[in-house]
Amino acid sequence: MSEDRILTVLNVDDYPAALYATSRVLRQAGYRVLEATTGAEALARAGECPDLIILDVNLPDVDGFEVARRIKADPETATIPVLQMSAAYPDPEHRALGLEGGADAYLAQPVEPRELLATIRALLRVREAESVVRQSEERLRVLASATADVVWTTDAEGRVSGDLPGWRDLTGQTAEELQGWGWLDAVHPDDRARTAKTWQEAVREQGTYHTDYRLRMRDGGYRTFTARGVPVLEGGGEIREWVGLCMDVEDRRRAEDRQRFLSDAGAVLAESLEAERMPARLAEIAVPLLADAFSLELDPFADGERMVASAPEGGAPPVLSAELEERLAAGETVALGPRELPGVRSYVAAPLVARGEMLGTVRIATGPSGRTLGAADAEAVDELARRVALAVDNARLYTAALDASETKSEFLATMSHELRTPMNAILGYADLLDAEVAGPLTDAQREQLGRIGASARHLLQLIDEILTFSRIEAGREQVSLERFDLAELARDTAAMLEPMASGKDLRFPVDTSADPLWVLSDPGKVRQILLNLLSNAVKFTDAGEVRLAVRAEGDEAVLRVADTGIGIAPEQQGRIFDAFWQVEQSSIRRAGGTGLGLSVTLHLVDMLSGTVEVSSTPGEGSTFTVRIPLEAASSGVAQIS
Secondary structure, three states, rough: OOOOOEEEEEEEEOHHHHHHHHHHHHHHHEEEEEEEEHHHHHHHHHHOOOOOOEEEEEOOOOHHHHHHHHHHHHHOOOOEEEEEEEEEOHHHHHHHHHHHHOOEEEEEEOHHHHHHHHHHHHHHHHHHHHHHHHHHHHHHHHHHOOOOEEEEEEOOOOOOOOOHHHHHHHOOOOOOOEEOOOHHEEOOOHHHHHHHHHHHHHHHOOEEEEEEEEEEOOOOOOOEEEEEEEEEEOOOEEEEEEEEEEEEHHHHHHHHHHHHHHOOOOOOOHHHHOOHHHHHHHHHHHHHOOHHHHEEEEEOOOOOOEEEEOOOOOOOOOOOOOOHHHHHOOOOOOOOOOOOOOOOEEEEEEEEEEOOOOEOOOEEEEEOOOOOOOOHHHHHHHHHHHHHHHHHHHHHHHHHHHHHHHHHHHHHHHHHHHHHHHHHHHHHHHHHOOOOOOOOOOOHHHHHHHHHHHHHHHHHHHHHHHHHHHHHHOOOOOOOEEEEEEEHHHHHHHHHHHHHHHHHOOOOEEEOOOOOOOEOOHHHHHHHHHHHHHHHHHOOOOOOOEEEEEEEEOEEEEEEEOOOOOOEEEEEEEEOOOOOOOOOOOOOOOOOOOOOOOHHHHHHHHOOOOEEEEEEEEOOOOEEEEEEEEEEEOOOOOOEO
């Protein structure tokens, strides 16, 4: 994959806000983005061969599972990585369905931008690694067809009866030692019985002989060979002799194993930001792909303890001498042979370094297999060390970010509580003054007092928004179900905003049923949702009206707030529910506020198992539609009878 080429990602989603948000993250990360909103369009644009496809499950014509199956079934698009995402199907069953259908990864929305980009990069790395393996296999196939390390012959019964110089040069056996079936003594003991059985069956059935085995070299190590043989027939169809060849495929096998390990390791490192899980997971896949023994050590992390994982369990590579450990701690990769480190055949250790800090070490060694680690293996260990160090550093940064976010939430909650006390006192004393407890007021004093009360109530509303947001962010906001008249609650809530609307000469019609509209939900959260939407509508409407409509549709209660205000541009509609984001971003805004109202509203609607939609035209107004169940599920929440 060329680093100079701009990678292309096809983003498929029928929900405009989600499509915009994901495409924006991708473009900011430097990707070229193609977009599709239906399954048919996705299949058509897949023919443009993007580098990766992000595929929503819930599409209007063909579901994402079927689209993924078709993409993987087409030879032209089968190698394109498919990342399936869904907010509607987040459970393990659907995740399994997506992966079994051909998706290379599956994420439940909402997805943090960092996690999304990390997953994309991991999938692209896997694709690149697979491409390298395929290219390597093709190159070796061409070379192997033109040459062989050993050309051998046997008699009709499959016994060696002559000299095989190439075999002797490789194994060190004498001509006498390899006669008959003696050549089997050079085959690795673990492969010997299988190899003998395969050769005997070929001779008995007079068929083609093909097998792989590890062959002992002159230096005592083992390398993997593939052997092929065919019978040479007499004119009458009888076997005269066998002719075959042996090719050294150790380098190809090791390259495949290294690439497979790095691909699997990349997936492990990309799937989680929890550094504590990395050592054990990597150890599981390291042996025997990479070496006979593997050890990954991480210096003290979250719990202050050193984490060590090895494979096989209890068989980690030995610790180096103090001098070599110092070289390793200084950032140098150490590679040793049996003379430098008795007891093992070969050994490589590499430091985990990120931003100049030593985070641990990765160590591999060979012994029982007879394999010898080479320069390519040391490079693979270096690459693994770089990836692990980056993943661990990211995990530490992620943990620090979580701690900072928790501290921020605690600070907001504490300060908001502290601010409520003096604000309530201000309002209380303002009420006492308004009641003329301290003496009569003039009209001018009463007007000024009214402004004090209005400002204090506005500030108290902002404090309540921050409190609610901090509880939601910390996961401490709870749902308490109660049966109540939604129509009455809507009218009462609207009455609280009516003075604000009257002050701007806005019409403020409330369309509710005269009969009770009974719902089982959380009245406090429904009231907060209505307050947020209505106050926003009044705040951003200078002329015309703000309308509230409440009714039942099927098994849902529908709350609709419409205004004739400034409206929201299409490119902004995907961000209006982000915390602290406001439509008016200039330093001089017509309306104040924290920018939390719509974010809090979305979270509260989600907690009530509902949905919120927005339609808007700049300069003409906006309509927010909230749908919540008439009968909320009561499991896991408090219910007041």
